Amino acid sequence: xxxxxxxxxxxxxxxxxxxxxxxxxxxxxxxxxxxxxxxxxxxxxxxxxxxxxxxxxxxxxxxxxxxxxxxxxxxxxxxxxxxxxxxxxxxxxxxxxxxxxxxxxxxxxxxxxxxxxxxxxxxxxxxxxxxxxxxxxxxxxxxxxxxxxxxxxxxxxxxxxxxxxxxxxxxxxxxxxxxxxxxxxxxxxxxxxxxxxxxxxxxxxxxxxxxxxxxxxxxxxxxxxxxxxxxxxxxxxxxxxxxxxxxxxxxx
Amino acid sequence: xxxxxxxxxxxxxxxxxxxxxxxxxxxxxxxxxxxxxxxxxxxxxxxxxxxxxxxxxxxxxxxxxxxxxxxxxxxxxxxxxxxxxxxxxxxxxxxxxxxxxxxxxxxxxxxxxxxxxxxxxxxxxxxxxxxxxxxxxxxxxxxxxxxxxxxxxxxxxxxxxxxxxxxxxxxxxxxxxxxxxxxxxxxxxxxxxxxxxxxxxxxxxxxxxxxxxxxxxxxxxxxxxxxxxxxxxxxxxxxxxxxxxxxxxxxxxxxxxxxxxxxxxxxxxxxxxxxxxxxxx
Amino acid sequence: xxxxxxxxxxxxxxxxxxxxxxxxxxxxxxxxxxxxxxxxxxxxxxxxxxxxxxxxxxxxxxxxxxxxxxxxxxxxxxxxxxxxxxxxxxxxxxxxxxxxxxxxxxxxxxxxxxxxxxxxxxxxxxxxxxxxxxxxxxxxxxxxxxxxxxxxxxxxxxxxxxxxxxxxxxxxxxxxxxxxxxxxxxxxxxxxxxxxxxxxxxxxxxxxxxxxxxxxxxxxxxxxxxxxxxxxxxxxxxxxxxxxxxxxxxxxxxxxxxxxxxxxxxxxxxxxxxxxxxxxxxxxxxxxxxxxxxx
Numbered sequence: 001x002x003x004x005x006x007x008x009x010x011x012x013x014x015x016x017x018x019x020x021x022x023x024x025x026x027x028x029x030x031x032x033x034x035x036x037x038x039x040x041x042x043x044x045x046x047x048x049x050x051x052x053x054x055x056x057x058x059x060x061x062x063x064x065x066x067x068x069x070x071x072x073x074x075x076x077x078x079x080x081x082x083x084x085x086x087x088x089x090x091x092x093x094x095x096x097x098x099x100x101x102x103x104x105x106x107x108x109x110x111x112x113x114x115x116x117x118x119x120x121x122x123x124x125x126x127x128x129x130x131x132x133x134x135x136x137x138x139x140x141x142x143x144x145x146x147x148x149x150x151x152x153x154x155x156x157x158x159x160x161x162x163x164x165x166x167x168x169x170x171x172x173x174x175x176x177x178x179x180x181x182x183x184x185x186x187x188x189x190x191x192x193x194x195x196x197x198x199x200x201x202x203x204x205x206x207x208x209x210x211x212x213x214x215x216x217x218x219x220x221x222x223x224x225x226x227x228x229x230x231x232x233x234x235x236x237x238x239x240x241x242x243x244x245x246x247x248x249x250x251x252x
Numbered sequence: 253x254x255x256x257x258x259x260x261x262x263x264x265x266x267x268x269x270x271x272x273x274x275x276x277x278x279x280x281x282x283x284x285x286x287x288x289x290x291x292x293x294x295x296x297x298x299x300x301x302x303x304x305x306x307x308x309x310x311x312x313x314x315x316x317x318x319x320x321x322x323x324x325x326x327x328x329x330x331x332x333x334x335x336x337x338x339x340x341x342x343x344x345x346x347x348x349x350x351x352x353x354x355x356x357x358x359x360x361x362x363x364x365x366x367x368x369x370x371x372x373x374x375x376x377x378x379x380x381x382x383x384x385x386x387x388x389x390x391x392x393x394x395x396x397x398x399x400x401x402x403x404x405x406x407x408x409x410x411x412x413x414x415x416x417x418x419x420x421x422x423x424x425x426x427x428x429x430x431x432x433x434x435x436x437x438x439x440x441x442x443x444x445x446x447x448x449x450x451x452x453x454x455x456x457x458x459x460x461x462x463x464x465x466x467x468x469x470x471x472x473x474x475x476x477x478x479x480x481x482x483x484x485x486x487x488x489x490x491x492x493x494x495x496x497x498x499x500x501x502x503x504x505x506x507x508x509x510x511x512x513x514x515x516x517x518x519x520x521x522x523x524x525x526x527x528x529x530x531x532x533x
Numbered sequence: 534x535x536x537x538x539x540x541x542x543x544x545x546x547x548x549x550x551x552x553x554x555x556x557x558x559x560x561x562x563x564x565x566x567x568x569x570x571x572x573x574x575x576x577x578x579x580x581x582x583x584x585x586x587x588x589x590x591x592x593x594x595x596x597x598x599x600x601x602x603x604x605x606x607x608x609x610x611x612x613x614x615x616x617x618x619x620x621x622x623x624x625x626x627x628x629x630x631x632x633x634x635x636x637x638x639x640x641x642x643x644x645x646x647x648x649x650x651x652x653x654x655x656x657x658x659x660x661x662x663x664x665x666x667x668x669x670x671x672x673x674x675x676x677x678x679x680x681x682x683x684x685x686x687x688x689x690x691x692x693x694x695x696x697x698x699x700x701x702x703x704x705x706x707x708x709x710x711x712x713x714x715x716x717x718x719x720x721x722x723x724x725x726x727x728x729x730x731x732x733x734x735x736x737x738x739x740x741x742x743x744x745x746x747x748x749x750x751x752x753x754x755x756x757x758x759x760x761x762x763x764x765x766x767x768x769x770x771x772x773x774x775x776x777x778x779x780x781x782x783x784x785x786x787x788x789x790x791x792x793x794x795x796x797x798x799x800x801x802x803x804x805x806x807x808x809x810x811x812x813x814x815x816x817x818x819x820x821x822x823x824x825x826x827x828x
Contacts, residue, residue, distance in 0.1 A: 014530040224518030367719030377710035391718040
């Protein structure tokens, strides 16, 4: 008798119940990403139309995202404790926990954007060129999140790595908005509006970074190595600090 | 352990590595030999049970051998201490090397091999008519060790097996009065009394309750400072807890071997992955 | 399932229960009766021997030997000594050989040899003892005369399969794991056998020996031709025939006087008590061996 449920009692395709549970939790996690995509869409429309009502809806809906996070997180912990997954299953559980956190953060960023919008009042001194770029950023962010979800679901490493390329687009737009906002105008109202828009742009950029994170998790699930696609010290490519769970690196 | 340069920069703190890492801070008190299998094949009559195994068991480490029932794990370790040939009709080919000495060399005495490579079996098998003391002393006594050395040998072996405190006041009690877990530790002490350099354990905890199992696992962690240990186990969690390296056997072939953490987080072979995740057993 | 359905299921069908109970009772009754009969038969036999033999059962029986024809008194002291001598000599032959046969069959050969040996021993066990007696007669007695040697040899031949089979049985009871444990310690096969396996089996081996002795203590036929013409006094000379209890009982029973008949019953009682005691001792030792080895 062993202290834990014996893993090797399966006949044929073993542990069907456990595999079904794991698949279900993955679906729920990726479904959470769908919720985030919806939130980003709403935020994009709210930006374009200065729709305060829609902004309030986004804030209220974040409860759904948080709820999804708590529920799936708890289930994953239970699965970890009760089923003792190893190898590929273990990497999947670890990745899902990470993806859940990204999901929750992205939801929070949407809320941050939604909170900023009403501050400018109903007739903000909006500059069209800034708003236009913000909407483009929001669309790009939405596409990135969707792509990260598909890459994870399909375990597609190439698609995941492609997220870096898309993210550069968002980063470029972020810089442009920054410069435009800084030169926006002289009166206090316009300048205040400009600062708010910089905050919005930053929130969208963070959403993009989280999507790239999800891409990194995809690669981890497939290969077992974890490499940062890009970080602040190496903006152009993969970081040399690649830690992998393979033989060469293990053992002290 | 081996002098490999760390790939991650050393942490600033000098706290010891987490206890979860079996390869952690265990000083080697005696350098044990490495056991190497080269082209090992084993037969029962015409049936080929092991189909050519090349495998190293690193010195002073615990290596687990896992695999589904019938894959040949027990046959494999029985070839190491040459118990396999005791079965009528059984034979083997290939080499089993201790450092660089082939145990199957005709000049080597099989009795001496078994004193150097000890074995603990699945079900505790203390000698029934003997007391605790006599059981532990059986090996040395029947091999000609002078009688006055026996008490010291017995005490040391029982201490090494973590059983001394529990039995020191009743050494003359019959062995079968002990609990299952204690009996198994008694068998470990018995094997240790002849001072082996390698210890083979064939599913030693499968007949024991969880507490006894954990005690024995801790014991192995300490013993490896003096002895090279090979443990066959059905229980993958046990392999994960206790072994520095793990080898996966399937149908008489070695599929994969590597650090235990790697086998259980990122195995290279698809079959290993399927086995450890329970897709077949 | 409703309560009624459950009840119907559990109560069973009408009449079945009653019939089953009746059948159970009948079977119990029959088997009990059979047991009573078996025990009863033994009780009657022993009972009548006790009743008939108690009279002459006294110290005289043990201390005196045959007296010359016509004299009063006397006992079976010479027969007791003679039986003891015959059993001792037979055991010295049969027990070691039987043990070694069992060791060979179990430890050093394959399953088929063991099976064949078991078969041969069973056949030997079934040979009528008179045939064994005649065989030894033709071998040792013809031309040279009866001796205790010859009688002991005949008894030894009868004892051999009993000892060997019991020894085989007991050796098989010792778990293979014990042998493996010994071998894995780096002990040679002989050491494992002598110092670990045999001590475990010692109780059972003794049992086998005792059962064999109990069997031959009362054998008459094998001694008929080999050791039946004996002198009246106590003799320990194996080169001559010695007295034995079964044959003395035979002689006394054929005698004319009631005193001789009484003496015969008393000697029979003595023999039965001896055999009974041996059987009980053997059984007790066997139980002890099983509990120690069969862990």
